[in-house]
Amino acid sequence: MVDFTDSLLPGPGSDGAEILKRERGQSTIRVKELSKHLFSHNGFLERQQRVLSIIEAEPLCSKTNQMNLSRPDRFHLGLARAKLTKRLSDKHGWDLEDNKMAEYLIDEMLPYHLHPNLFLTTMREQGSEEQKAYWLPRIEKYEIIGAYAQVHKTELGHGSNVRGLELEAKWDPRASEFVLHSPTLTASKWWNGALGRTANHAIVVAQLLLPQEGSTTTYSSYGPHPFVVQVRDMKTHLPLPGIVVGDIGAKFGYACMDNGYMLFDHFRIPHSAFLSRYSKVDPSTGAFSQPENSTVVYGTMTFVRSNIAMHARLILARAVTVAVRYTSIRRQFRDRDVDQNIGQEIPVLDYPTVQIRILPLLATTFALHYGAKAMGELYFRTREQVNVGDFAALADLHSTSSGLKSLCTGLAADGIETCRRALGGHGYGGGSGLVQLSHDYLAKPTVEGDNWMITQQVAAYLIKKMASAVKLPDSAASDDTDANLKAFIKARENPRTTVEYLDILNDDYAIVLAFRTRAASLVRTSWHHLVMN
Amino acid sequence: MVDFTDSLLPGPGSDGAEILKRERGQSTIRVKELSKHLFSHNGFLERQQRVLSIIEAEPLCSKTNQMNLSRPDRFHLGLARAKLTKRLSDKHGWDLEDNKMAEYLIDEMLPYHLHPNLFLTTMREQGSEEQKAYWLPRIEKYEIIGAYAQVHKTELGHGSNVRGLELEAKWDPRASEFVLHSPTLTASKWWNGALGRTANHAIVVAQLLLPQEGSTTTYSSYGPHPFVVQVRDMKTHLPLPGIVVGDIGAKFGYACMDNGYMLFDHFRIPHSAFLSRYSKVDPSTGAFSQPENSTVVYGTMTFVRSNIAMHARLILARAVTVAVRYTSIRRQFRDRDVDQNIGQEIPVLDYPTVQIRILPLLATTFALHYGAKAMGELYFRTREQVNVGDFAALADLHSTSSGLKSLCTGLAADGIETCRRALGGHGYGGGSGLVQLSHDYLAKPTVEGDNWMITQQVAAYLIKKMASAVKLPDSAASDDTDANLKAFIKARENPRTTVEYLDILNDDYAIVLAFRTRAASLVRTSWHHLVMN
Incomplete structure (x- = not known):
């Protein structure tokens, strides 16, 4: 529709491209x-x-x-x-x-997001060699599409505590099959991405129930375990008989992701569905065996949390970029001391009340960048160790990824909103580019381990580390965290060395050391309180 | 669709209605x-x-x-x-x-929201007796549907500074008409609720331009003034020739409100379109006259801000109610010191990390309630005074409504998000009831006067009040704020009386007095810094 507005230009001094070009030139x-x-x-x-x-x-x-x-x-x-x-x-x-x-x-x-990420990764990390040989080519060729019924937030009635999962996987020794069954409404699988409409397969976590020796009616629980399950018919895409599956409905964001629910009615799956790289169920005796280091089942979760922590910088960078550009262009009021009819209004970014909101977030973006880099290095170094059978650093990776996941997603989620409000009214408009960014990203502080819960786990881990560091301060450090705590304990015995070394005004690296000392000091204080009470 | 899930019940101890009944019984x-x-x-x-x-x-x-x-x-x-x-x-x-x-x-x-609220109110407050006699019956009978091109956030290129508005209303003495014209793209009216599709009339704020005496080509600006304008044809609902109007597109929330944009191309409106209860343009001479107290044009804005401040308690009450109920029902983990296979998991609300987030917000809801009550009383008392020609308390009403608008919307907006996250993953789901509440409410911190901007106006007002209170501490107080500042100054001369009186541990009212003293003290400190620098 052509009308007179087609030939209109922005008002004097309001051409965004021109303003940004000039600002960049400076x-x-x-x-x-x-x-x-x-x-x-x-x-x-x-x-x-x-x-x-x-x-x-x-x-x-x-x-x-x-x-x-x-x-x-x-x-x-x-x-x-x-x-x-x-x-x-x-x-x-x-x-x-x-x-x-x-x-x-x-x-x-x-909707295919989880297929090459969580679905593939879980199979690669939790599948036995035979399972990988069978499934990985099919997954890589997209012959099947997978959903991941993730460990966390996995059932309607239970989230963080995977022990409370209600979905049962009962071993039937006569048929040599597992029987998946949802005994209650709260046992519904919930939130599983791509399960609502897209996937025909899923990795499903269920309570493993094995018959007690010599009994066919009494079962013992062996905790949650992952199974690979066909969910829908490969031709009709209809749910298989005994499965009820669908979309959980509208959410805060993620409009194009079909997060799903699923329930099983005595649904039978073969022995080979049990992902058995680590834990195993003997098909002839029904005997259960598990690896010495049980933390390996957290592998996928650590991978997801590391990725979330590394991703935060890109999100915050976008929000800050929008805010810096917009507030450079947007002008509001003249200087109070000049004639109110002369000259241009002041760019909003020049106001201290805007600067104190946006500039620290710009700095935070860089901090998140280097934090992500360190997280990535730690992740890949630890994976290499795990692949050769060395699990020593896994607990520290788990703790670091949890702590950083919580910190980075909190900073990014709150940072988006701070940027959005700094845009004033236009931050609320679709043109800001912050609407979907915010609606989607606000899942992150609670997903894959609620931030408040996992920081408590990190705190418990650190206090445990401090207790053992205090006991044996001179033993070899098992990881960076351990090394820092032990260094702190030893420095306390001679505090002058620490204080004099930290010349934070002239030495950037001293700031890093100061933060390390502060972190160790906070851990020691918390540990001390616990020991005293 | 009937399936086996129809007969499923929540897991043991997970029946929400039952749990809430028991909790309420206690x-x-x-x-x-x-x-x-x-x-x-x-x-x-x-x-x-x-x-x-x-x-x-x-x-x-x-x-x-x-x-x-x-x-x-x-x-x-x-x-x-x-x-x-x-x-x-x-x-x-x-x-x-x-x-x-x-x-x-x-x-x-x-979409009709603004019609009986802002559109009607503005006409009632800014229209002359003749204008009200003509328009009010039509508005009240919904013969016309009105949009309000609000003072704040009113043009694409300008928001808080109404002096910067670009839309021109030029007086044409020969035709005895105003000519509305948008000279630039940034002059587009923007955000106006109900204007995108619904309204056929609007109250439009434009820069009043009157010919200089003896000239027909040189104009002087008399600042922004409201006009009532027909926008669309009453039969076809098409925009009138010379008007380009439409919907601004998707937003963060308010999915069913057609916020609009509008531009004018030398669009002529009669002299009677100028809302003239206070300011007037003589139709024969083009002479401008305005009331002694120019703050009356802020009447509508004060009304809107007061309403927003009073509304916040209902919003936060809903979010807190959802959070308290959900976290009472949701259970997660057993007590660390009991057998992990015995008994029920603990309701999430019993965890200190949930309590420290939700319980202060429950208390805040009550604080907002009583704040709203005081705001309402102040508003109606001041309106009565204004209606009999006494404008003395208007500045204080304006400041109070601005300060409370900022405080209450900030607490409620952040409070919704805190509640949402306390629900863990389910807070992100549509079933939480918090999705639309959040998406809609997050407009409030920036709308009708950005919170950061109007709190600065409040600060400037308070410092001005303090300066005059210091000068004449014994003069009669003009309003509650003035009385408090003067009482503080006098108490400083004899500090012992104040300190001894405030027995906040045993006397609830002493807490109120303590906050009053704290408020006055902060204002005095700010004023003192300004005077010293």
């Missing part, structure tokens, strides 16, 4: 070098440019109308984008990182 | 008396019961599917509900308070 920061410094890892920048040029040519990836769609249409758009990504991936020979980049650029969690 | 609070104490004002409880019985029988008011709808369908549902409310209002002879209750119970801001 900066001495070498932007290209900074980009390379931040994103050189793993060919990020080259990959982003290459995948972006393909993605942005696809009309399906246009965001223009997506906020106006109904929930079913929004899901269909997401599914179409997921399929498109798969086709583009085949066509251009994308690897896993390319695929992740595509999803990142399409800018939403697509 | 309380000694007399709930009915408390309800009466909180909500006896203006027949609230009787009204709620009466209107609810009508609303809940209407299928259009069912929320079952509304989160799944597309934006256009969501708007149509809202419009249908607005029309239904009007029909029910006519049928049952509802008064204004009944209508407000209906909208509150339908639980969203309907």
